Amino acid sequence: MNKRTIITILFALVAMAGLAQTKTAEIKADSLLLFVQAGDSCMQQYNTFEALKYYQEAYAIAKKRCQHMVQMKLANCHYKRGNYREAADLLKLVPEDSLSHDAFRQLCFSYQKQGDTDSYIYWTEQLVNHYPMDGEMVAGLTLAYVKNKQPQIGIICGMKYSLRDSTNILVNRALADAWFVNRDFTAAGKLYNRLLEQGDSTFNTLYSAGMCYSHTEDLERAYHYLQLAFLMSGMQHYGCAYRLGVVCIDTKRYIEGLGYLDLAKQLMRPDTTIMKAITLSQGEGYYMTQHYNEAVTAWKEHLAYNPTSIAIYYNIANAYAYLLKDSEQAESYYRKFLDLARKEEKPTDKLKEMIKSAEDWYK
Secondary structure (H helix, E strand, C coil), X not given: CCHHHHHHHHHHHHHHHHHHHHHHHHHHHHHHHHHHHHHHHHHHCCCHHHHHHHHHHHHHHHHXXXXXXXXXXXXXXXXXXXXXHHHHHHHCCCCHHHCCHHHHHHHHHHHHHCCCHHHHHHHXXXXXXXXXXXXXXXXXXXXXXXXXXXXXXXXXXXXXXXXXXXXXXXHHHHHHHHHHHCCCHHHHHHHHHHHXXXXXXXXXXXXXXXXXXHHCCCHHHHHHHHHHHHHHCCCCCHHHHHHHHHHHHHCCCHHHHHHHHHHHHHHHCCCHHHHHHHHHHHHHHHHHCCCHHHHHHHHHHHHHHCCCCHHHHHHHHHHHHHHCCCHHHXXXXXXXXXXXXCCCCXXXXXXXXXXXXXXXXXX
């Protein structure tokens, strides 16, 4: 075989290899497209379970070529399935300039839904830098700063937006709340007024407006808005009832004010059924771990919600008699136990044993 023939064969092999690589690339491109289309089809049917499989296959192909589009589709699927950690982990790796607006928002909300306020603030700041007129995200960022005990920064954030658009209700609400938490009740009151003029007569706006006026000594307006807020709450908000009662007293509406304060007291009482269960379990837990003083305290609290509990009087008396060595208290609780136990028309065998034990202690 001469030299020219060898060169011709080598060129042919190189050409065949190049064709094979092109074919492989085309197959991969076709596969990527098919997986993405299959995933998109599933998402249109809200079938995130099947879509996840297709997007994961597409992502495995795409990540070798830095296909951020597929990465965002996979993250979107995780997000809609409630897997916010996975969604955030995928999206934070995409360059900010490559993130779509929706993907950017999902990245922020993923951290918010996980309760990670610091990360939510960081990424929402980045989003607002790219999309400064996204009022919903500006409002969310303002409130996040308030939650993070940095209302002053939240005010700056909201004011930047308001200089260009002072009519956005979401931003105005957040900004008013930030002023309120920062204890600038005059500025907050002006914004709550603006919200009311815009037709935003929600409970929070009415209640907060009333609170602002009560702090600035405009008590008649405070009375007006607190009354509206309390009615809107279905007369169930104890804080509003209390504040309304105080304002009534300060404006010499004594009878009305006392009525609101009494109602506030009733609304503040915890649910009796729940408190019975909690204090009973606390008493048992403390007793079993040999924290007898704490057990007695829990049982006494239980009696406040369940004053006819014969067994609890007996438990407390026993604890005082045999564990805490307090004869005076033991005698008091045995007496209360016996007074109730002897009134039982059909005492169980167990109750009869308890009565005998209490009587024997006296002897």
